[in-house]
Amino acid sequence: MGKQLLLEHINVPGIETLGVYRANGGYKALEKALKMKPEEIVNEVKASGLRGRGGAGFPTGLKWSFIAKPEGVPRHLVCNADESEPGTFKDRFLMQKNPHILIEGMILSSFALGANVSYIYIRGELLYVYHILEKAIQDAYDAGLLGKNIMGSGYDLELYVHCGAGAYICGEETALLESLEGKRGNPRIKPPFPAVSGVWGRPTVVNNVETIAATVPIINMGGAEYAKIGVGKSTGTKLISACGHINKPGVYEIELGLPCEEFLNSDQYCGGIKNGKKFKAVVAGGSSVPILPGALFLTTAKGEPRLMSYESLGDGGFATGTMLGSGGFIVLDETASIVKNLWNFTRFYHHESCGQCSPCREGTGWMEKILHRILEGHGKLSDVDLLWDIQSKIEGKTICPLGEAAAWPVASAIRHFRTEFEEYVKNPMSIKDVKHYYNVRNEKAPVA
């Protein structure tokens, strides 16, 4: 197992309490950071090569350097704990088991950004974790790690938890800020970017839970040391939440650059496919990333072994590659239906669309209905081309990336598994699971 920077102490009994966390090296990074200048902390994060761990992989140090600093205007750091990307459960795991690593990261990151009031926006379904965080935050206040004059440094920070109420779109940073303001989660057009005009029009940085937690080991070991782990522009470690048809689902911390074959088959990680079945396909970074057939996941189109890194998983673009994404690693074996799985994801995007943009609002609905009629045995061969056409008219034509997130699974499933779609159309009665339920809500299926 590679270096464990975030999960090193995850199994220590009581690590969720302040006392045990401190006894295992906790809040040393904060102590060090408060003696540095904010610009120095930003430079360490830049040197580390840390990239946003929520899915987009944008360089964190660069994002931090964009924050506007108008005189007399408060700035805010907002942690995106809205984890809702299907297949992803790493942030929940980290927050539930070791809340203080996130809190320590929030304090030192807020200091680096010049924020005196910061928020953790957690999805409403995780209210039990909201309460865990509130308790940990109260303990930090009681110990002088939050509030006025933290550790005698003269720095003040108020840290609050805020909860959502069930909306995948609020994981998009501008929709999250709208929600934090008490409104419907409708994404904003960028520019202006949150760094200039964020929550309540103030300069704001939004970062994923894992990204902020990673600043703790980065300050402890120094950015340059962190950058020695990994490969190329994929430095450090990443939490991967593995699920689906594997022997050992769960959250794993990997050094970026780990060979994909090892991650899938080694007993240290996923332990191979369950029940001796064959590996059919994988959605390697959350439902939004292109699906890949097993062989293309293990080896690039050039014939090289693929690695778990931003660059290697992206090798071949979308023609033969995918993305590291959020780290939500979903494995499908030979018994899985690509078409049914795609219908399920498309239903998800249709349900979660905020509705602002016609291509997304209408397009996801059309794709869901077409996939449903294919599954019910009423599909036409032209439906596959129609699906391709619809997704191509969503991609790039929406305010936020939910459009792409809905389009890419459709495009990749057709690109790599067209014959399966055609099988459903040509031989509907031969498909075992033709008896299929529309939308599970027992709503009347639309006219084919």
Add this chain to the structure above:
Amino acid sequence: MAKEIKFTEETMALVQRMIKRYPEGKQKSAIIPILHLAQMEFDGWLDVPVMDYVASILKIQPIEVYEVASFYSMFNLKPVGKCLIEVCRTGPCWLLGAEDIVRHIEKKLNIKDGETTPDGMFTLKTVECLAACGTAPVIQVGETYHESMTCESVDNMLNDYKSKGERKTHYDKKHVH
């Protein structure tokens, strides 16, 4: 008619503490946490007078509450049973048998997805990814995540809730003091 719509003293104190988390004049930000408390206090759903009450606390227009309540999927705009059984229906859970779990509950309780049992005890609702995919299939009741569910463990879970007969809400009232 109906009982007066008013938060208890403890809940109102919590509401005021929540409002203070946001800058002066930005109290509307507290709307989502407060709506969770309203569901906790008023039978698990948001009737129009309840939403109007929340609007009056935050000094905003009722429409500003209605539009938020109708956007977020955790807010119930119709009455729900004492236990809202929320079964995840997205990708990984679906791959690992969530559909069978849903069918099983429908058959056992004799209701369809979205319906409530005649005794007012259970409402079945399928929901999207709950971020627990490694222990699929997953069910949420109140604040509790029930993971790695089988038809058998579903039966045990339902029997347990039925025997206790208590209302479960996402914001559990044990956290209010």
